Amino acid sequence: MCGIVGAVAQRPVVEILLEGLRRLEYRGYDSAGVAVVRGQGDLVRSRALGKVAALMAQLGVEPIDGHLGIAHTRWATHGVPAERNAHPHFSGEWVGLVHNGIIENHADLRKRLQDTGFTFTSDTDTEVVAHLVEVFRRQGLSLLDCVLAARCELQGAYALAVISPNEPDTLIVARQGSPLVIGLGIGENFIGSDIQAMLPVTSRFIYLENGDVARITRHKVDIYDVTGAKVERPVKQSSACSFAADLGEYRHFMLKEIFEQPQSVAATLEGRLAADHVLPCLHGVSDALERLAQVDEVQIIACGTSYHAGLVGRYWIEANTDIPCQVEVASEYRYRRQPPRKNLLFVTISQSGETADTLAALEKIKENHGSLATLTICNVAESSLIRESDLALMTVAGPEIGVASTKAFTTQLVALQLLMVLLMQAKGADAGKIAKIVDDLRKLPALIEQALDLNATIEKLAEHFIEKHHALFLGRGELYPIAMEGALKLKEISYIHAEAYPAGELKHGPLALVDSEMPIVTVAPNTALLEKLKSNLEEVRSRGGVLYVFADREAHIQEADNLHVLEMPHVPELLAPIVYTLPLQLLSYHVAVQKGTDVDKPRNLAKSVTVE
């Protein structure tokens, strides 16, 4: 989950590395560091606790630079966030290394290396790799051969970048289970955890495959596969633009991204809707539509917010097709035995396309029973999930920088609507019904704009939450996963403990928690379950609970003591989960701002979870 960047160039590289780190900070921000081989032939580093800005300030006072360098922004797994645990890690004066992933057999390796005289200066799993490389360097091996030999002893997941003053113009990298990309320049080359880190300096990339090790100099890239054989990997020209990490008029990226949703939803629909049906908008294998026609079951796999999108997708797919749909978090699915299933469409959902558990679940289905097709709903075109799946349905949210996912979620819901309609079309569903859904989808950007008009009201409402320690979120039907997403948003950026329940489940236990100190947030669009939901709300009110209800203006829920009603636009039932997400995002945002937390980089989290 950490971010890696490296460069070998004729020019000094530290500035390029720091810009790369800044762009990778979404992957972790406990500590950061940079190491270079200097002109005088020594290996030096600078490491700082905290964000990349702290490292930059430190380098301002005590600069280092060179033509070969590696850098890292950390999300702690082994060892607390501290300067001694920050990367790059060294073995003496000769090996410098950065790592993303987890070395599972680090304890055994540490013991063995300590027994042969190595002293450890950190608590990390990474440091064993630096010493292991040094073991082979002392035997006189080239840096490439050192890394090829060392990797045979490593278990777990890693992306590694290694430098040594022994070879002052060589960068060695290795990939197993964690993403790593090579950026090709003119007379200079780069590496990074993702292309964003390198977009200011190149648009030509090579994606390493699992098991690859590469030797990179200014003019040459040699790649060796898992067997040690030299291989060619395709060079891809990226059309992604180097996003300006620019807040514009907004105080935080999260708020900017919340307000971008009318555009990101419109962009995700653009070019995909005909007058009365959805156009074939899947990328990948050419017989996509034929495969959809054969689907007997759908399995959706994702994590966190993307999992919540999948849960909504299940309601939609099962309500509008005869296809059973299951949804599971990737970290559970990957370790669970499942019986083989017939004509399965295996769908992964991910903003980043690099989430380790989701990738492992995809690998598992491909290795085991297989499926009719694997499809990913993903926001990053060059990501591992896109490359590993038969089919892709892209969300067009644009880069999401805030750690709390907002526009990625609503565009995932839009993509799930498109997938649902494609399945309906493939199965010969009623044309009138499809035309109505398509017509409704066109109204979505405008409805989202209307929901955003509640911003100022929600900012005031947030004052009610800042002294609270707990909150409940309620919803019914496809709005239950939206309540789950609202609770997750509040937890992750305001650190208030929040739980979501299907409103009908409250009386089976959680009602015992309800008193005047427990705010209860509810989403109440005008759906078939509205009357049932109203009864559940009365159960809460009669026990002294304070309710905050986002309700359809036609729901006829009246303000009263302990019942705050926030009027929402009237929305078609199928679009309600998307539109009702907006006020919950705004609520968590304003509570966090008023509590003074770090909204865009909440504690202990990272944007892209590339470790298990």
Ligand code: AGP
């Ligand atoms: C949500 O706000 C979080 N950032 C997190 O739950 C996220 O959705 C999860 O880690 C999955 O990430 P992905 O969509 O990139 O796979």
